[in-house]
Every structure is written in structure tokens, then in C-alpha cells.
Amino acid sequence: MILQGLNTALSRASTIDRALGEALRSADFSAPDGIDAPLLAGLLQRRTEAGLAPALLVITATSREGEQVRTAIAPYLDGAEVLEFPAWETLPHERLSPSAETVGRRLHALRRMHDWQQAGSRHPLVIVASVRAALQPLADNLTEHAPIELVPGGRGYDLPEISRTLVDLAYARVDMVSRRGEFALRGGILDVFPPTADHPVRVEFFGDEVEELRAFSVADQRSLPDVVERVELAPSRELLLTPSVRQRAREMVHEFPSMAGLLEKIAEGIPVEGMESLAPALLERLVPFAHYLPVGAAVAVLHPERVSGRAVSLAETNREFLGAAWSAATAGADAPIDLASGDFLTVREFREAVLFSAPGEPDPKRVWWTFTNFDMGDAAAVVAASAGGEAAESASRLASEYVRVAADAMPSFAGNVAGAVEHVGQRLRDGWSLVVASEGQGLVERARDVLSEAGFAARTVEAVPDELEPGVAYLVRAGAARGFEVPEVKLGLLSEAEFYGRAAGYEARRSAKLAPRRRNVVDPLQLKAGDFVVHQTHGIGRFVEMVQREVATGSRPTGPSRRAGIAQQPKAVREYLVLEYAASKRGQAGDRLFVPTDQLDLLSRYVGGEAPSLSKMGGSDWSQAKGRARKAVRDIAVELVKLYSARMAAKGHAFGPDTPWQHELEEAFPFTETPDQVQTIDEIKADMERPIPMDRLLAGDVGFGKTEVAVRAAFKAIQDGKQVAMLVPTTLLVKQHLETFTERFAGFPVHVRALSRFQTDKEARETIAGLGDGTVDMVIGTHRILTEKVVFKDVGLVIIDEEQRFGVEHKDALKKLKTNVDILAMSATPIPRSLEMAVTGIREMSTLATPPEDRHPILTFVGPYSEQQVAAAIRREMLREGQVFFVHNRVSSINRVAAQLSELVPEARIAVAHGQLNEHVLEQIVNDFWERKFDVLVSTTIIETGLDISNANTIIIDRADKYGLSQLHQLRGRVGRGRERAYAYFLWDPAKPLSETAHDRLSTIAANNDLGSGMQVALKDLEIRGAGNLLGGEQAGHIAGVGFDLYLRMIGEAVSTFRGDVAEGQTELRLELPIDAHIPEDYVDSERLRLEAYQKLSAASGPAAKEEQLGHVVDELVDRYGAPPEAVQNLVAVSRLRRLAQFAGLSDVIATGTKLRIAPANIPDSRRVRLERMYPGAKLVAASDVILVPFPVRGGEMPGDAELIEWVSNLITAIFPLPEAAGAAGATGTASAAGGVA
CATH class of the missing domain: 3.30.2060.10 (Penicillin-binding protein 1b domain)
Known part of the structure; x- marks a missing residue:
């Protein structure tokens, strides 16, 4: 493997060789951090040579350390299989189930160990588990269920x-x-x-x-x-409801009446959230993880002192959760069931389970190693020298028990590349051989260039050779968590962390996680009975249900009945949405409107403030409200189009294509980009390379990788000799972004400075001077950047972070900065004004909807405040070395709350932060929290914006009923930045009643806990708060009248009209033909999925839809549900016909008796002549402005469905003037639709 040659060279050191001699027995090693990976690989190699199974379990204190060990050990072992055995993100006694993904990864590891042993494999197998995963007992049958x-x-x-x-x-x-x-x-x-x-x-x-x-x-x-x-x-849970488990649950129902509800469901075979906590009572027995280890496996514990400490805390917190969870479930009673067998083992119990095959019978093949980075030899020598008698004796015994490895940790240069080069240079001059390992190809090449420029021998190699030349630095692509030096053989390893000041990137396990579903006009998957919807013609109604009806549409004469003069009524099945409107007469039930499913494009969800009053069908109120809104919209559209035209006419700087340095920077990104990030970056670069100034809104949920997009855009601008200004709303964010950008630009000649109230006057003056003379390439600052003192030499790109936080005056100041700079605005919950401009195409918009790999949805709890639960939540977070935000938004009582928390959790280090503190004090507190000097930060909503502390994974919000919805969403976004599962607690005062609005807000936040729900929350916020607070009073009135969705749509239509794209407004078209066109239940059985399919077909048949959109919908139906039956093929053909009729400006295409009725009949004289020539018997009724055309009859029979649709399509194409594209689409599209949908 890549670093195996390094192992060969290391084994020549007597200190390493002595350590490897312990391979066949248990031992305690004292060695610096970085060298444990090659040591473990060497020990495993020696065991293999001795004929023992090459299997190893590595136990770490945290899962993050486990991740680093997995990355670091793999390059040293040839053909090794390195598995992770993850811990549940919940505790064993917690009333929450672990996620299916975690369970899947655990079962995969167990199954691989089982199969590896069964097959008698000889390739190395390494399992890495955190202490939390290793000490939790498991069911004894987890490898029995074959996938x-x-x-x-x-x-x-x-x-x-x-x-x-x-x-x-x-x-x-x-x-x-x-x-x-x-x-x-x-x-x-x-x-x-x-x-x-x-x-x-x-x-x-x-x-x-x-x-x-x-x-x-x-x-x-x-x-x-x-x-x-x-x-x-494979199974998606570890507790499966087998007959024996269900039987046991049935027996327990009578024993434990307080748990009856939960147990009855389990007895019926219904999986219940949190049922795993009952495993100790429902299963025959639980076994230690050691039960699943291959025979003869070695176990290595890294940092045993920390592992033991974690084990003790784990056991305590687990018992606390047992108390908290059960007292909540059983109205204050203690846990009624004995669940002790599910408790975490102690380290001693686990060690015995590993080393003894049965009580009193040691297993000679198993060994237990510990690795500490404390230098036990030196410590013991000091004690021995200063003490006499027994103390000295025990100290020297301690020293002799430890196998000491004479190696040193590599000093860290924390991004100071010059310092790293100096150190490397000194070592190479002294005849050392060094290996520089980095995971990104870009960083390897950068390190080679830096060392070569300094005059040192630097070679890029695929793998480290067995024989290393003195005075040479070998650069290799490999993961290494830490570096080390072994003076005895003059050999050293530098990792990315030492050279660049950045930890090796975690392995990107999933590059494309699940994106949220597309938001449609009426998202049929979200529509529930009772929701308000807006019909463009009839106004605001309430959705009741979806029904199928048989309708007699016109007549289809057949031979005998035609001769007899009797018109038979054939039946065709249609589906409708039923909407309820205000009663036309007082005291009566509301009127009902049946909306055919092919007209769903006329509906939109009502998003507004208070619950609206229902419109009256046929009443004038709706048309007046719509008229007023349309007028207001026209004014806005004119203003928007002016802006757009001005921007298109402005001359901007066209940036050049990517440079080699740009590629290097991008390759050094330690994660896999999400597909959305790749697309967005491409869009932004394309904008920057055009000579028109960029104006793009980047909407992406909190922590979805907006900053990395900004890093690449900024670097591209700087490569072209332009300066970049980044405007952020808070001083704390300035500091964070400065660190991020400085770290990402490390090793490149880019000068980044900050400008906020936290800089001293001298620093600020230097920065402003640098911007003026061009020596500063990029400035990150608050609105202080916009003051008149700040003058740029040549600014090319302005990045605005959290755009919704800046007021109009800031935006105006930005415009004055320069009219032709490129602007990239970023926001997690865009304000409606930005949404409006983006939706209407005035600004370009990119969306990051795919979470980065390893982001889990945040577990959200909404409930009354309970001290027991708060204490347990804080302790659970501290257990995994995480931190907690506790949000309390009243400065007057915040210190009292912090004191109460200190009493509840005495071991927690607690700090308080709020906006009334002295600026420098506040910065120091947040900085200390960031550097993990505190466990809990009790703060006001000052943390709401952009504070990125990946180690804080629990947030507790006190009096959550007092916050706005987007505030709650932003606050929840402060956690879940790291790879651990995050928890958010929204708590209210149990002594005070909840208002209805607060209840709505809290239930929304609980419901929208999927990753990427920022846009939904933004729209829901409009719904709850009303649009007035966000858009100004005048517009708000119009929005309340017609709903936000329709309002946006009106603006879009008006803008398109002014730009000359399409005609304003959309006619409601009645298309009724005697054909069977619907989606049968045996093709799509779920009502909401049928509704979704109708909605997509309806949207694709609108005049604004792209020509190929309908084809895409058909492909999707075939893909998801199989070949469509005839009724669905007819439905697709009717959708094409509807599109054609709308292009022709028709309002009616209706079968009446034996004729087709088409209105309006505004056709020129030449077309009338054509009509009479091509369709004998056709009549134009001028008084009612309609055309009547007899249906074709062959042999007394009406044509079949597909043929009839084609006939109507050809008629419209022949008689009505159409735009060129529409005519072509209609003629060919419909003809092919009839036969070839499948």
C-alpha cells in the first residue's frame, strides 16, 4: 500500500522493533499520537506472520477520532478491509430509535466480520469503534437474518x-x-x-x-x-419483531399497565419509535460486542485514560436518561421494567469478555494493547528519583510495564507554510528522509512546488519506496491524522495538519444525499383536506377531497342508434379536486367547484397572513382583488424590467477561464462536493466569465456549503487581479469567515484582511490603505466596508452573506460602490423581495438543496420545560465531547438562568453571551467557546446568524413560543454542522398557556426538520406572520387578497409581458371530449401520487412550459409506474391538445351532441373559407362567437379516443393562427402522443 514502505523503514529502528516484538501478547505502549497507525499495522503484520488471524479492533474515545484512525491506518496495510462500527446516535435507554443508516452500517460490519471468519480470509480486517459503540451490549442474533x-x-x-x-x-x-x-x-x-x-x-x-x-x-x-x-x-432495525419478541410483549402488557400502549403495538408487530430501549426485556439475552469479534482478534485501545473516563460518564448519563425517559412516559413513576442488561459495560468487563472465552478460561490468541501519548518512562523516572521505598519501586515497575517508543510528535505549523518549509529544510540538510502526506492532489502539488522553490529535493510518488534516500522529501497522496519523527533512523512524516494547518478531511462517504422534493405551485404531496387554495378564475376556496366521476360527455352515435335517432351517452372516467366556496345564499351550505385534474395549473396554494375568507363563486370581490393586485404588479414589473435592462446593458468585467491554481485550490477541498455545489459553482463561473455584471442569489440551507462556493468565486476574481469585498452581518461571522478563507487560501499568495469593530484603529487603517493601493486582495467585514473612508483600487466581486439581514440603505451604499461589479448574494431563508426577483428571472438564482455528506436531519423536540430533561441533554452532549447552546432571550434574567444550569450540571463549564456586553468581552467569550474552553453557552439570539461551531450539536431554546419562525429555523441551524447527530429542544413554560400562533410555529418547526427546509420555512413564515411585515404594507394588502404564490406568478407573467415573452394572463380553458382520459387506480393506487402526476401533466401542458417538458413527465411515469395504460396515454395526448388550444387563445373545446363547439371564433376570413372547405357542415355562429364542427363518423361509428384527439388537434392547427413553435408541437406532438406514449 501507499505508506507500507515507511513501515519497512521504521522497523529498522530498534525502538520500533522492540515494540513490534510484543505482537503476540498483551502490552501497554507509550508513543506519540501520529505513530500509532504504523505501529498497529506492524503489529498486525507480525501476528499474520505467526499464523494468527489478522483481525484487529481499535477502540477510540470518540467517533471523530475513529474516523481519523480509519483514514490513517488503511495506507499502511496491503489489501486491508477497514470497517467502522458506529455507535447509535441515541443512548440505549432513550425513547428514540437509532437511524436506519446507522443500524445498516452496524449490521454490515457485524456481517463482514462473520463472513470473513467463515471464509477463513487472510487479508487484514480492521474494525474501528468508539468506546460508546464497543461497550453497548447487542442482541445475540444479529448475523442470523440473511439479507x-x-x-x-x-x-x-x-x-x-x-x-x-x-x-x-x-x-x-x-x-x-x-x-x-x-x-x-x-x-x-x-x-x-x-x-x-x-x-x-x-x-x-x-x-x-x-x-x-x-x-x-x-x-x-x-x-x-x-x-x-x-x-x-439487510434489516433496518436491530430489534426485529419476531414471534418470540411479540409473544414476550403480549405477556408484559398485563405486568406493566403503564406501558400497555407501547407493548400492545409491539405485540401486534407494529414497529414503534424507541422500542429498542425495551430490548433487554424483550430479548432472551444481550451479549458484549466481543461476542462478534473473529477468533484470535487483537484489541487496541487508544488513549486508555480518556476511554475509561468516557465509559464512566456514559454509564451515568445512560442511567439519567433511563430516569428522565421513563418518568415522562409513566407520569413520574420510576422505570417499571428492569433494563439493567442494556447498560453499557465497564472497560474492565469488556476486557474480560475479550480475553476470556469463558469465565476462568483465558483465550491465548486474544491480546489487549493500550496506546497512550503520555511519556510513561519519563514520568516514572521522575517519581522514582524523587521518592524512596515503595513509591519508587511501584514507579519503576510502572515504567517497565510500558513499552516506550522513542519518537516525537511532529511540531504543528498551523498553516504557517514558511515555518513548515524551514523545519523540513533543516531536517533534509541534516540527512533525514521525510514523507509529506496529503489527501488532495492539489495540496501534494502545492507542497512540491513550495519545497522545490526553496531548493529542496521533493519527489511526488505513488507509494513510499522501501529504501528512502537521505535528504529527500517524498510527497504522496494518503490520509494521515498526525505526523511524527523517529530520530534514531532520521525518518519523519508530515501530515496535512502540520503543513497546512488543516486536519485531514474526513472520508466523504456520501457525495449526494437526499435532496428535498421540488416545490410545485400546489405541491400535491403537501395538500391536505382543509387547506386553502386559490383558483385563478374563482378565487380562494378550501380543498375538500379528490373524487372520480363517470361523466357523459356529448354523444358518440353508433350505427343502429344513429339511424334510430337515439344518442347513447357513453361514460368516461374523470378525476376532480373538490373545492368549497362561500355560500351564494345566506344559511346554505358552501358552493362546491369540481376542478378537473387537467386544470391544476390554475390552482396555487394560498400563502398569506390570517386565514382568508372564502370567495363567492361568480362574485365580483375576487375579480376586483385580482384587478388591484395585477395593477400593483404591473408597476413592480416595470421597475424590475428597468433594473434588468440596465444590468444587461452595463459593461462588466469578463473574468478569464480557470487557472491551474484554481484547480489546485478546488482539489484541496477536503470533502466531496454535492451535485448542487458543482452545478452552482459552474453557473457562477459562467456568469463571471460573461461581460455582463453578475447578480446571483445563492439560496442554500444553513451549512449546505455556501461558503465553499464563495471561496472559489473569490479566488477566481483574485486570480484576475481584482479585489473582493465580502459583506457579513455580524462581527463574529467576520472572524469565522476570515479563518475559513485564510485556511483555504494557505499556500497561495493571497492577502485577506478583516474590517469590523473588533479591529484596532491601526489595523483598520492598514487594511483601508491596502485596499486603496491594491496590496489587500480581499476584505471581509461588516457594513463598515460601506463607509466613505473605504476606497478600493479595483473591486471586481462583492459577496453578501445572509443577505436578508441587510437593510435598504446598505444595499444602496453597495450600488454606489460600483455599478458594474459582480454580486453574489447568499441566504438560507431568502426574503420575499429576493425570492420575487429570482422567481421572475430578474436575478439569477442557484439553490443548494443537497446536504453535504454525513449531515443528518436534526432531532427536534418540542415540549414543556423540565429540569431533568435539560440536565440529561447537556450531559449527553458533554459525553461525546460536544457543546451546547442554551438560548434565553432576556438579558435581565440570563445570569440567573446560567446559575440554575450550574446547579443542575455542576461539572459543566458555562459562559454567558449577550449583545449588551462590551464588544471585546463578547468576542472573547464566543472565541473561547469556539476554542472549546466552555461546554455550555447561555446566550440571547445573538447566535442566530451564521455562527459556525461544528462541535456544538445540542441547542436548547427556552421559551421557544416567544420566537418568530425563521428565527427558530436559523437557531436550529446553529447545530448539526458536524458529523454527529444533533438535537434541538424547543421548550415552553409549562405554567403558561401556549397561544395558537405559537402552537402553529412550533408544530411547523417540528414538522420541517428535514435538511434543506429553509425555503419551506420562508414561505410558511409569510403564511403565519402575514406578508406585510416583510414586503411593506401596500404590497401586503394585494398579497393577502390573492395569496403569495399567485402574486409571484402574476409578477412573472407581467415581467414576461414587458419583456415581450408571452401574453399576459392565462385563459381558463374548458376541454371536454367524449374520451376516457384519467389515471386508473390500478396504475397509481395512491391518491396523492395520482394528484402529483396530474399536477405535473397540467404544468407541462401550460403555454409557458417548455416543449420537451411533457415528454419528461411521460418518461417519469413510465420509469416510476411502468408502461401506461390507454387511459393514461389519452390523458397525455389531451395535455398536448390543451397546450395547443391555449396557444390558439381558446376558452372552449367542448363536445355537444354530435358536434364540437370551439370558442372564441375570432378567425380571419381566409380561415373561414378553409374551415368550410375542409370540414363540411361546420358553422360559425357570429352572435355567440362560436364555431360548431360535426364529428367525423365512419360507417356510423365515431373514431376511437386517440384518433378523435388527433382530429381535434389537426382542426385547431388548420383553422387557428398559432405561433410557429406551437403549431409544430401540436401537430407532431399529438399525432405521436396518440400511439407512442408507452
Whole structure:
């Protein structure tokens, strides 16, 4: 492997060789941090040579350290399999279930250990577990449930049986798969999301054969191009509801009446949230993790003193949670069931489980090693020298027990590249061999250039050779957490952390997590009975239900009945949305409107302030409200279009293409970019390379990687010799961004400075002078940047972070800065004004909707304040070395609250921060919290904006009922930045009643806890607060009248009209033909998914839709539900016809008896002549402005559905003037639609 040559060279040192001699027995090692990875690899190698199984369990204090160990050890072992055994993100006695992904990864590790042993494998197997994962007891049957395996072309599968097995393996059956551990069944198509897969999988069966496997996207449910060779469906929970578990639950119902509800569900085979906490009572026995280790495996404990401390805290916190959870569940009683067997083991118990195959029977093949970075030899020598008698004796015994490795930790240069080069140079001059390891190719090349420029021998190699030349630095792509030096053999390793001041990036396990679903005009997946919707013609109504009706549409004469003069009424099935409107007469029930599903594009969800009053159908109120709004919208549209035209006419700087340094910088990014990030970066670069000034809004939820996008844009501008200004709302953010940008630009000649009230006057003067003479490339600051004193030499890009926090006066000052600079605005919850401009195409908009890898949705609790729960939450966070935000928004009582918390959790280090503190004091406190000098920060909402502390993963918000919705969302976004599961507690005072609005806000925040819900929260905020607070009173009135969605749509139409794109407004079209066009239940059985399909077809048939959109919808239907039946093919053909009729400006295309009625009939004389010539019997009724055309009849029969649609389409194309594109689309599109939908 890459670093195996380094191991060979290290083994020549007597100190290392002596340590490797302990491979066959238990030992305690004293060695610096960085050298434990090569030592472990060497020890495992020696065990293999002695004929022992090359299996190793490494126990770390935290999962983050485990991640580093996995990255660091792999390059030293040839062909090694390095597995993670993750801990639950919940505690064993907590009433919460671990996520399906965590369970999946745990079961995968257990199954791999089992299979490795069964196969008698000889390649090294390394399992890395945190102390929390290693000490938790497990069910003893976790490798017994074989996963379901599906392969393309495989036969003999029984789909109903697979479905039953999936339920047994704890998968949830749903109508649309969106999370791990879910499956959906539609005819012969199975959608399933395996717990450890990046994407869900669609399995198509043909009889008992798997015809095809393909991955699909959760965001739009469409298949992805990835080829899936096979899929394994392992259990998605560790506690499966087997017959014996259900029977035990049934027996316990009578024993523990307080738990009856929970136990009854388990007895019925229904998985319940948090049922794992009952495992000790429901299962026969729990076993230690050591039970699953391969025979003869070695166990290594890193930092044993920290591991032991964590184990003690774990046990205490777990017991506290047992108390808190059960007292809440059983109205204050103690835990009624004895769950002691589920407690964490102590380290001593686990060690015994490892070293003894049975009580009193040691296992000679198993060994237990510990690695401490304390220098035990020196410590013992000091004690021995200063003490006499027994103390000296025990100290020297301690020293002799430890195997001391004579090596040193590599000094850290924390991003000071010059210092690193100086140190490396000194070592090379002294004849040392050094290896510089970095995971990014860009950083390897950068280090080589830096060292070569300094005149040193630097070689880039694929793998470190066994024979290292003195005086040479070898540069290699490999992960290393820490560096080390071994003076005896003049050998050293420098990691990225020492050379660049950046820890090696965590392995990017998932590059594309689940994006939230697309937000449609009326998102059919969100529509519930009772929701208010807006119909463009009839106004505000309430959604009641969706119904199917058989309708007799016109007549289809057939031979005998025609001759007899009797018109038979054929039946066609249609689906409708039922909307309720205000009663037309007082005291009567409300009027009902049946909206055909092909007219869903006329509906939008009502988003406004208070609950609106229902419109009267046919009343004048609605048309007046709409008229007023349309007039207001026209004024706004004129202003927006002026802005747009001015920007398009302005001459901006066209930046050049990417430079090699740009590629280096991007390769050094320690994570995998999300697909959204890649797309957004490309869009921004394309904008920058155009000669028109960029004006782009980047909307992305808190922590979704906006900063990295800004880093790359800024670097691109600086490469072109331009300066960059970054405007941020708070001084704390200035500090954070300065660190991020300085770290990312380390090693490049870029000068970044900050400008905020935290800089001294001297620093500020230097920065301003540097901006003026061009020596400062980038400035990050608050609105202080906008003062008249600050003059740039040549600014090319302005980045605005958290745009919603700046007022109009700041924006105006920005405009004065320069009219032709590129502007990139970033926001997590965009303000409606920005949304409005972005939606209407005046500003470009990019959205980051895919969470970065390893981000979990935040576990959100809403409930009354309880001291016991708060104490347990703080302790649980401290257990994983995390930190806690406690938000209390009253400065007058904040110190009292902090004192109460100190009494509740005496061991916690608590600090207080609020806006009335002296600026420098405040900065110092937040800085100390950032540097982990405190465990809990009790603060006001000053932390709301952008504070990025990845180690803080619990937030407790006191009196959460007093906050606005976007505030709550922003506050919750402060946690969950790291890789740990985050918790947010929204608590209210149990002694005071909750207002209805507060209840709405809290239930919204609880419901929208998916990653990327910022945009939903922004819209919901408008709904709860009303638009007035955000858009100014005048506009708010119009929005309340028509709803925000329709208002935005009106602005879009008005803007398009002024730009000459499309005609303003949209006619309501009645299209009624005697054909069967609907989505049958046996094709799509779920009502909400049928509604979604109708909505997509309706949107794709609107005049503003792109020509290919309808084709995409059809592809999606085929992909998700299989080949469409005839009724669906007709529906698609009708959608194409609807689009054509709208282009022709028609309002009616209706079958009446034996004729087709078309209105309005405004056609020129030449077309009338054509009408009479091509369609004998056609009549134009001038008085009512309609055309009547007899249906074609052949042999006394009406044409079939597809033929009839084509006939109507050809008629419209022939008689009505159409835009060129529409005519072509209609003629070809409809003809092909009739036959070729499938």
C-alpha cells in the first residue's frame, strides 16, 4: 500500500522493533499520537506472520477520532478491509430509535466480520469503534437474518413474499420512498431504500424474474444513470419483531399497565419509535460486542485514560436518561421494567469478555494493547528519583510495564507554510528522509512546488519506496491524522495538519444525499383536506377531497342508434379536486367547484397572513382583488424590467477561464462536493466569465456549503487581479469567515484582511490603505466596508452573506460602490423581495438543496420545560465531547438562568453571551467557546446568524413560543454542522398557556426538520406572520387578497409581458371530449401520487412550459409506474391538445351532441373559407362567437379516443393562427402522443 514502505523503514529502528516484538501478547505502549497507525499495522503484520488471524479492533474515545484512525491506518496495510462500527446516535435507554443508516452500517460490519471468519480470509480486517459503540451490549442474533439479495436476470423471486419479508426486516411500507428503510410496491415494480445505500433502488419484476435494477433520486423519483449490479436488503432495525419478541410483549402488557400502549403495538408487530430501549426485556439475552469479534482478534485501545473516563460518564448519563425517559412516559413513576442488561459495560468487563472465552478460561490468541501519548518512562523516572521505598519501586515497575517508543510528535505549523518549509529544510540538510502526506492532489502539488522553490529535493510518488534516500522529501497522496519523527533512523512524516494547518478531511462517504422534493405551485404531496387554495378564475376556496366521476360527455352515435335517432351517452372516467366556496345564499351550505385534474395549473396554494375568507363563486370581490393586485404588479414589473435592462446593458468585467491554481485550490477541498455545489459553482463561473455584471442569489440551507462556493468565486476574481469585498452581518461571522478563507487560501499568495469593530484603529487603517493601493486582495467585514473612508483600487466581486439581514440603505451604499461589479448574494431563508426577483428571472438564482455528506436531519423536540430533561441533554452532549447552546432571550434574567444550569450540571463549564456586553468581552467569550474552553453557552439570539461551531450539536431554546419562525429555523441551524447527530429542544413554560400562533410555529418547526427546509420555512413564515411585515404594507394588502404564490406568478407573467415573452394572463380553458382520459387506480393506487402526476401533466401542458417538458413527465411515469395504460396515454395526448388550444387563445373545446363547439371564433376570413372547405357542415355562429364542427363518423361509428384527439388537434392547427413553435408541437406532438406514449 501507499505508506507500507515507511513501515519497512521504521522497523529498522530498534525502538520500533522492540515494540513490534510484543505482537503476540498483551502490552501497554507509550508513543506519540501520529505513530500509532504504523505501529498497529506492524503489529498486525507480525501476528499474520505467526499464523494468527489478522483481525484487529481499535477502540477510540470518540467517533471523530475513529474516523481519523480509519483514514490513517488503511495506507499502511496491503489489501486491508477497514470497517467502522458506529455507535447509535441515541443512548440505549432513550425513547428514540437509532437511524436506519446507522443500524445498516452496524449490521454490515457485524456481517463482514462473520463472513470473513467463515471464509477463513487472510487479508487484514480492521474494525474501528468508539468506546460508546464497543461497550453497548447487542442482541445475540444479529448475523442470523440473511439479507434479501436481488440480481438482474435472477429467477424464482416471489414478490408478495419479498414484501412480507421486508416488513419482517422492519422496513416501512409507504406510497413513495423518501427515507432509508422504506419500500413501496406498485404492480411489478418494487422501490426500496436499503439502509446503507446512497440512493433508493427500483426493481422491475417480470413474473418471478428481476428484469432490471436501477437507482433513483428521492428528489424527483426519476431513475439515475448509475448501473446497479445487485442489491442487498439487510434489516433496518436491530430489534426485529419476531414471534418470540411479540409473544414476550403480549405477556408484559398485563405486568406493566403503564406501558400497555407501547407493548400492545409491539405485540401486534407494529414497529414503534424507541422500542429498542425495551430490548433487554424483550430479548432472551444481550451479549458484549466481543461476542462478534473473529477468533484470535487483537484489541487496541487508544488513549486508555480518556476511554475509561468516557465509559464512566456514559454509564451515568445512560442511567439519567433511563430516569428522565421513563418518568415522562409513566407520569413520574420510576422505570417499571428492569433494563439493567442494556447498560453499557465497564472497560474492565469488556476486557474480560475479550480475553476470556469463558469465565476462568483465558483465550491465548486474544491480546489487549493500550496506546497512550503520555511519556510513561519519563514520568516514572521522575517519581522514582524523587521518592524512596515503595513509591519508587511501584514507579519503576510502572515504567517497565510500558513499552516506550522513542519518537516525537511532529511540531504543528498551523498553516504557517514558511515555518513548515524551514523545519523540513533543516531536517533534509541534516540527512533525514521525510514523507509529506496529503489527501488532495492539489495540496501534494502545492507542497512540491513550495519545497522545490526553496531548493529542496521533493519527489511526488505513488507509494513510499522501501529504501528512502537521505535528504529527500517524498510527497504522496494518503490520509494521515498526525505526523511524527523517529530520530534514531532520521525518518519523519508530515501530515496535512502540520503543513497546512488543516486536519485531514474526513472520508466523504456520501457525495449526494437526499435532496428535498421540488416545490410545485400546489405541491400535491403537501395538500391536505382543509387547506386553502386559490383558483385563478374563482378565487380562494378550501380543498375538500379528490373524487372520480363517470361523466357523459356529448354523444358518440353508433350505427343502429344513429339511424334510430337515439344518442347513447357513453361514460368516461374523470378525476376532480373538490373545492368549497362561500355560500351564494345566506344559511346554505358552501358552493362546491369540481376542478378537473387537467386544470391544476390554475390552482396555487394560498400563502398569506390570517386565514382568508372564502370567495363567492361568480362574485365580483375576487375579480376586483385580482384587478388591484395585477395593477400593483404591473408597476413592480416595470421597475424590475428597468433594473434588468440596465444590468444587461452595463459593461462588466469578463473574468478569464480557470487557472491551474484554481484547480489546485478546488482539489484541496477536503470533502466531496454535492451535485448542487458543482452545478452552482459552474453557473457562477459562467456568469463571471460573461461581460455582463453578475447578480446571483445563492439560496442554500444553513451549512449546505455556501461558503465553499464563495471561496472559489473569490479566488477566481483574485486570480484576475481584482479585489473582493465580502459583506457579513455580524462581527463574529467576520472572524469565522476570515479563518475559513485564510485556511483555504494557505499556500497561495493571497492577502485577506478583516474590517469590523473588533479591529484596532491601526489595523483598520492598514487594511483601508491596502485596499486603496491594491496590496489587500480581499476584505471581509461588516457594513463598515460601506463607509466613505473605504476606497478600493479595483473591486471586481462583492459577496453578501445572509443577505436578508441587510437593510435598504446598505444595499444602496453597495450600488454606489460600483455599478458594474459582480454580486453574489447568499441566504438560507431568502426574503420575499429576493425570492420575487429570482422567481421572475430578474436575478439569477442557484439553490443548494443537497446536504453535504454525513449531515443528518436534526432531532427536534418540542415540549414543556423540565429540569431533568435539560440536565440529561447537556450531559449527553458533554459525553461525546460536544457543546451546547442554551438560548434565553432576556438579558435581565440570563445570569440567573446560567446559575440554575450550574446547579443542575455542576461539572459543566458555562459562559454567558449577550449583545449588551462590551464588544471585546463578547468576542472573547464566543472565541473561547469556539476554542472549546466552555461546554455550555447561555446566550440571547445573538447566535442566530451564521455562527459556525461544528462541535456544538445540542441547542436548547427556552421559551421557544416567544420566537418568530425563521428565527427558530436559523437557531436550529446553529447545530448539526458536524458529523454527529444533533438535537434541538424547543421548550415552553409549562405554567403558561401556549397561544395558537405559537402552537402553529412550533408544530411547523417540528414538522420541517428535514435538511434543506429553509425555503419551506420562508414561505410558511409569510403564511403565519402575514406578508406585510416583510414586503411593506401596500404590497401586503394585494398579497393577502390573492395569496403569495399567485402574486409571484402574476409578477412573472407581467415581467414576461414587458419583456415581450408571452401574453399576459392565462385563459381558463374548458376541454371536454367524449374520451376516457384519467389515471386508473390500478396504475397509481395512491391518491396523492395520482394528484402529483396530474399536477405535473397540467404544468407541462401550460403555454409557458417548455416543449420537451411533457415528454419528461411521460418518461417519469413510465420509469416510476411502468408502461401506461390507454387511459393514461389519452390523458397525455389531451395535455398536448390543451397546450395547443391555449396557444390558439381558446376558452372552449367542448363536445355537444354530435358536434364540437370551439370558442372564441375570432378567425380571419381566409380561415373561414378553409374551415368550410375542409370540414363540411361546420358553422360559425357570429352572435355567440362560436364555431360548431360535426364529428367525423365512419360507417356510423365515431373514431376511437386517440384518433378523435388527433382530429381535434389537426382542426385547431388548420383553422387557428398559432405561433410557429406551437403549431409544430401540436401537430407532431399529438399525432405521436396518440400511439407512442408507452
